[in-house]
Amino acid sequence: MAQHTLEVLVENSPGVLARVAGLFARRAYNIERLSVGPTANPTISQMDIVVNLEGHALEQVIAQLDKLINVISIEEILPNKAAPAVHDTQPDYQN
Amino acid sequence: MSQMTGASSLVASLEAAGVDVMFGIPGGAILPAYDPIFSSSIRHILVRHEQGAGHAATGYAQVTGRVGVCIATSGPGATNLVTPLADAAMDSVPVVAITGQVPSVAIGTDAFQEADIRGITMPFAKHNYLITNPADIPRAIAEAFHIASTGRPGPVLVDIAKDALQAMTDFNYSPSVNLPGYKPKLIPDNQSIIDAAALITQSSKPVFYVGGGVIKANASRELLELAQLLGAPVVTTLMARGAFPDSHPLNLGMPGMHGTVAAVTALQKADLLITLGARFDDRVTGKLSTFAVNAKVIHADVDPAEIGKNRFADVAVLGDLKNTISALIPALKNALGKNQPDLTPWLNQMNSLRASYPLGYDKPSDGSLSPQYVIERLGKISGPEAIFAAGVGQHQMWASQFVSYENPRTWLNSGGLGTMGYAVPAAMGAKVGAPDTTVWAIDGDGCFQMTNQELVTCALNNIPIKVAIINNESLGMVRQWQTLFYEGRYSNTSLESKRVPNFPMLAEAMGCVGLSCEREEDVDATIEKAMGINDQPVVIDFRVHRDAMVWPMVAAGASNDDIKIARETAPDWDSQEL
Numbered sequence: 001m002a003q004h005t006l007e008v009l010v011e012n013s014p015g016v017l018a019r020v021a022g023l024f025a026r027r028a029y030n031i032e033r034l035s036v037g038p039t040a041n042p043t044i045s046q047m048d049i050v051v052n053l054e055g056h057a058l059e060q061v062i063a064q065l066d067k068l069i070n071v072i073s074i075e076e077i078l079p080n081k082a083a084p085a086v087h088d089t090q091p092d093y094q095n
Numbered sequence: 096m097s098q099m100t101g102a103s104s105l106v107a108s109l110e111a112a113g114v115d116v117m118f119g120i121p122g123g124a125i126l127p128a129y130d131p132i133f134s135s136s137i138r139h140i141l142v143r144h145e146q147g148a149g150h151a152a153t154g155y156a157q158v159t160g161r162v163g164v165c166i167a168t169s170g171p172g173a174t175n176l177v178t179p180l181a182d183a184a185m186d187s188v189p190v191v192a193i194t195g196q197v198p199s200v201a202i203g204t205d206a207f208q209e210a211d212i213r214g215i216t217m218p219f220a221k222h223n224y225l226i227t228n229p230a231d232i233p234r235a236i237a238e239a240f241h242i243a244s245t246g247r248p249g250p251v252l253v254d255i256a257k258d259a260l261q262a263m264t265d266f267n268y269s270p271s272v273n274l275p276g277y278k279p280k281l282i283p284d285n286q287s288i289i290d291a292a293a294l295i296t297q298s299s300k301p302v303f304y305v306g307g308g309v310i311k312a313n314a315s316r317e318l319l320e321l322a323q324l325l326g327a328p329v330v331t332t333l334m335a336r337g338a339f340p341d342s343h344p345l346n347l348g349m350p351g352m353h354g355t356v357a358a359v360t361a362l363q364k365a366d367l368l369i370t371l372g373a374r375f376d377d378r379v380t381g382k383l384s385t386f387a388v389n390a391k392v393i394h395a396d397v398d399p400a401e402i403g404k405n406r407f408a409d410v411a412v413l414g415d416l417k418n419t420i421s422a423l424i425p426a427l428k429n430a431l432g433k434n435q436p437d438l439t440p441w442l443n444q445m446n447s448l449r450a451s452y453p454l455g456y457d458k459p460s461d462g463s464l465s466p467q468y469v470i471e472r473l474g475k476i477s478g479p480e481a482i483f484a485a486g487v488g489q490h491q492m493w494a495s496q497f498v499s500y501e502n503p504r505t506w507l508n509s510g511g512l513g514t515m516g517y518a519v520p521a522a523m524g525a526k527v528g529a530p531d532t533t534v535w536a537i538d539g540d541g542c543f544q545m546t547n548q549e550l551v552t553c554a555l556n557n558i559p560i561k562v563a564i565i566n567n568e569s570l571g572m573v574r575q576w577q578t579l580f581y582e583g584r585y586s587n588t589s590l591e592s593k594r595v596p597n598f599p600m601l602a603e604a605m606g607c608v609g610l611s612c613e614r615e616e617d618v619d620a621t622i623e624k625a626m627g628i629n630d631q632p633v634v635i636d637f638r639v640h641r642d643a644m645v646w647p648m649v650a651a652g653a654s655n656d657d658i659k660i661a662r663e664t665a666p667d668w669d670s671q672e673l
Binding site for chain 2: 068
């Protein structure tokens with residue numbers, strides 16, 4: 001399974017890391033790697049989240065992350081030279 | 096802008112947000128707020144347990160469509176709100192909870208009555224706040240009401256440290272909010288509407304799979320027009336009872352674990368599910384891999400995370416359902432003008448199923464009272480304008496099955512979380528929101544013993560709800576499962592509630608009228624007597640047969656194809672052409 005990197009812009013507010021980490025835990029998704037840092041805008045932080053997910057599960061984690069009020073945007077960083085990712089949106093049971 | 100305490104700023108913000116009533120209990124950390132509440136225009140209803148405040152806020156919101164508000168102190172006051180807030184989250188109810196928190200310097204020190212209620216509610220609240228600076232209070236309240244009531248509604252908690260309530264601040268409330276990470280998409284894309292209309296015209300076996308979202312979006316009238324335009328059958332989930340009139344010939348009833356044979360089979364055999372504000376819950380789909388295997392799916396919802404969560408959507412329509420259905424009507428008219436599918440064979444099949452397998456029940460052979468009969472009569476005598484709130488269990492399923500719902504916001508229950516004890520406080524909130532309407536709590540004897548203390552609140556605050564206890568002296572649904580799946584070993588499901596407590600006496604002790612009924616010939620007269628009492632809450636102890644079971648049933652984890660209409664009795668599929 002390929003690793004995917006999500007570049008997540010969040011409001012720089014208390015508890016936002018707990019919100020993101022808690023979402024992964026309760027939806028039973030694993031975080032491979034996580035880093036949090038500032039951006040040029042002091043009210044916004046950036047989280048880079050590496051996950052071992054694809055297809056339906058990756059779509060779901062992005063959709064659920066996006067529901068967090070403090071999450072401003074989510075961008076999937078594609079590996080260099082790779083073709084644009086075509087997400088298989090079929091839930092796993094139908095595969 | 097004017098100088099005032101954080102507490103006054105909180106109450107002024109709630110007034111500015113349009114709050115007219117809230118349910119709560121004071122305590123140490125929230126005490127500063129209760130001083131300005133004392134002289135506020137907001138009606139504060141002093142409940143007997145914070146859980147009651149939370150469910151009352153939910154009941155109020157479900158009936159009025161407005162945000163329900165509850166308020167509690169720190170620690171146990173706040174944790175007692177956890178169940179109703181989780182309940183509101185599962186059923187997408189707009190609720191704002193205000194809690195006091197220990198002073199900011201004490202946060203993190205395990206202070207008296209300290210609980211991290213923001214952390215505790217983080218997994219399910221739509222959003223939450225911990226406020227330590229009084230200047231943040233008006234903005235937090237404005238955002239909380241905006242977030243709770245827009246998009247997919249849900250509960251928002253605002254936890255405020257005591258020192259922030261006590262400190263002086265400038266009051267500066269603006270209803271406009273700036274939330275860069277929260278922009279619900281309300282207007283559906285035109286292309287998704289065109290795609291949905293095209294898919295509908297290619298279908299010869301479509302079904303409207305209608306969920307609670309239609310009620311949240313106030314889209315019942317639009318749904319009626321859309322359903323009649325296509326002439327396809329409609330199923331209404333447990334959360335959507337009343338979204339489409341039960342008396343309408345296209346309505347096949349409720350799908351799911353205890354759904355009608357026609358509604359369950361319509362979903363199973365459809366070639367297209369027109370899904371409107373529903374979420375493919377396991378209680379509807381049964382075993383997911385066997386659910387509606389030949390159907391394409393149109394999934395219209397305001398929450399993008401619901402699209403494709405449990406079932407792949409061939410066409411996703413993202414937007415507010417009132418907007419979505421309003422746009423779909425002309426698009427479908429246009430598409431039907433080019434290609435009008437013949438749905439007659441499909442409708443005939445479904446009507447034949449409905450005629451062959453209507454909801455029904457056997458009356459107990461020993462002459463004791465049938466719970467389904469009681470509930471059926473409650474519905475008939477109270478009429479289609481009455482509001483019903485149910486607890487959770489057998490009586491809830493019967494109240495969904497045997498009361499005919501003609502109007503949205505007349506059926507309240509805990510669908511997602513399945514919270515026993517929901518009925519009495521939810522009915523209280525409903526009656527506050529709709530004081531001129533008859534409000535019944537249809538409750539079980541188990542549920543009633545969890546939250547009946549709110550009848551005191553009702554009696555003292557002129558909230559004359561009516562409670563029908565369906566007393567089978569058991570945790571009836573659990574007992575049913577023990578009958579079916581545990582060889583009748585009734586471990587800890589006998590409540591002995593025909594011996595203790597004496598429900599009519601308990602009701603009288605709480606300032607209500609207490610009635611009792613155990614014979615079929617007395618049912619109508621007892622209900623009519625309760626209908627005539629409007630200056631006091633009324634409780635009727637309907638002492639019913641213990642072994643009545645909820646049918647039809649799809650066992651948990653089983654396929655909907657294995658629906659049973661009675662114990663070990665499947666519909667006679669061979670006689671049906673499907």
